[in-house]
Amino acid sequence: MPHAGRRGARRSAARAVRGRPRGLPGIPYAAPPVGDLRWRPARPHAGWDGVREAAEYGPSAPQPVRADPVLGGHGAPPLDEDCLTLNVWTPATDTARRPVLVWIHGGGFVSGSGTLPIYAGDTFARDGDLVVVSISYRIGALGYVYLGPDDDADGGNFWLTDQLAALRWVRENIAAFGGDPDDVTVAGQSGGAFSTAALAVHPEGRRLFHRAILQSPPFGVATPDPEESLRTTAALLEVAGVADVAELRALPWERLVEATIGMFGVRARWGQWPVPFLPVVDGSTLTRNPVEALIAGENPEIEILLGWTGNEAGFAFGANEMYTDATHAEVRGRFVESFGERGAEAYDVFAAAHPDASALDLLTDLVSDELFRLPSVALAEARAEHGRPAWVYQFDYATPAYDGRLGAAHCLELPFSFRNADRWSHAPFLAGVEPKTLDGLGAAMHDAWISFIRTGDPNHAGLPTWERYTAPNRATMLFDATNTAGTDPVGPAKRRLYAEGDGGR
Known part of the structure; x- marks a missing residue:
């Protein structure tokens, strides 16, 4: 046919x-x-x-x-x-x-x-x-x-x-x-x-x-x-x-x-x-x-390249008037939904990690963890234990749109990984992003995706060395205006919090 x-x-x-x-x-x-x-x-x-x-x-x-x-x-x-x-x-x-x-x-x-x-x-x-x-x-x-x-x-x-x-x-x-x-x-x-x-x-x-x-x-x-x-x-x-x-x-x-x-x-x-x-x-x-x-x-x-954006839930909350004026009391209640009697403790752990965070920021961080970051990290760590480590990234570039309330929101990496920002002119989340960032970050991500598709390894000359995620190193490529090879995207305080109970799903 x-x-x-x-x-x-x-x-x-x-x-x-x-x-x-x-x-x-x-x-x-x-x-x-x-x-x-x-x-x-x-x-x-x-x-x-x-x-x-x-x-x-x-x-x-x-x-x-x-x-x-x-x-x-x-x-x-x-x-x-x-x-x-x-x-x-x-x-x-x-x-x-x-x-x-x-x-x-x-x-x-x-x-x-x-x-x-x-x-x-x-x-x-x-x-x-x-x-x-x-x-x-x-x-x-x-x-x-x-x-x-x-x-x-x-x-x-x-x-x-x-x-x-x-x-x-x-x-x-x-x-x-x-x-x-x-x-x-x-x-x-x-x-x-x-x-x-x-x-x-x-x-x-x-x-x-x-x-x-x-x-x-x-x-x-x-x-x-x-x-x-x-x-x-x-x-x-x-x-x-x-x-x-x-x-x-x-x-x-x-x-x-x-x-x-x-x-x-x-x-x-x-x-x-x-x-x-x-x-x-x-x-x-x-x-x-x-x-x-x-x-x-x-x-x-199967070979896996796996990642998330730093503020996934900014997509759902950052431009929504229902949440832009959220109070700390409301967000504490949301932490109780996830952590039960440990809700106040969990709230304090999140707040200590970001001392200047608004209530909206803390809500975004919690939901981003629950829906995206934590289960993805669990997969990366399981793959490492099975001897087939994944390549892991976090997209950390925060858009200036909406006075920065979206952060590095869900979907924001797409114009960069496809390297086609010109086709996203209708999208408010790219408002204010500088052309040099669109070009440089786009080249870094797009070429990494191509390298992985062709060879199973995302490394290329435009990135710092990207190691696979293993239990000792927790290697994570941090895509931003300047790309860095980071470690442990959850952080020790949150890791202890989640290890001590069933919170955060």
Whole structure:
């Protein structure tokens, strides 16, 4: 089945599919998940006759499209439930067998797309002589709703079945685009990093790639069991105004997107990062939280580059008026939620580490630890114990936007690792960043990612020596306006605090 790839920017109109009426653009990697295939695992695509023109992006998965005070927006029309397409960038369709990068977007499990210009793979293809694939997959209610063991949906986590189908496509077709199917790195950020880890411990997925880049994986989310997920489904039925799953199946996707917006309100709790839908530990597609599986030693052969931003939760709180005037009393209460009777002690430990910190800063630090830093450090230390140390980084550059309240927020490393800040002009979080920082820090990160994809080692001439993370050294590359080779990103005081109890999740 021949495929036509795409390079460069979106064009103004889709071209015809030779041999058939024109369908949606993009390269389909699975059957459209519509009609009877809604809330079913990804199925093989039926194929087509002749040559399919695929020089256009396909549609994004259905999702809320609205202004965002940090990113400026993370989804853009056109949207369509028929969204299982991918994009390919390659220096040449020859037999060079270049290393392959597969990018999985994040977005809190409800937004984002492989079609967004900010995730275009041309910078990696150009600068690293790589073949790059970005994918769109089901998100929000269409990707994460769990219908229960009595439904004939064959489990849950439809998003994961989509991603597995995309990796199968890469395995079967990427050589025709100049790529090496035996040299594949999967990378993702936030929800995409969670996806990458889930693929790495999946019995089939782990055989389809051998390197992983985990940018800000939210390993601290409490992955629900089927019973908990069914309660989320019941809440969705109520918000959508339908009586049962049969009526939910009949809703147009636009109504499901509206209900997703309503689910944010259902999930909202002060001082928590709201996520309407979560992956379900259904016992078949996902047997436990992927970080638990990796910590336990599953897939020890995979090479991992792992990191987070210094102030992840600045994304959720720094530009939110609900939190910008938070009081120390309110934040102390949030510490009690996490640490129980040790809440006051924990608050004092955090405050002592940053004597000039505001209440907002301390809340940001706590949630950043819980959702991102601590479980990622636990993975790095487990990998070291198993004799396969990871490469670990912390992105510490604090944006001047919003008078510095965002800090080194979630997603801020993306314009640097992709080295495409010019495509983020819509994003408020880059306001005030100096061009020399965009260029210098971008070159340092981008070249490190390319080096890791090509060799398994991120070191290059533009960085100080980057060592793997081991128990003795806790080596961590600190990406900032000036990059430094640091150690122990948690710090001794916090480490003692967390070691003494179950706080911080």
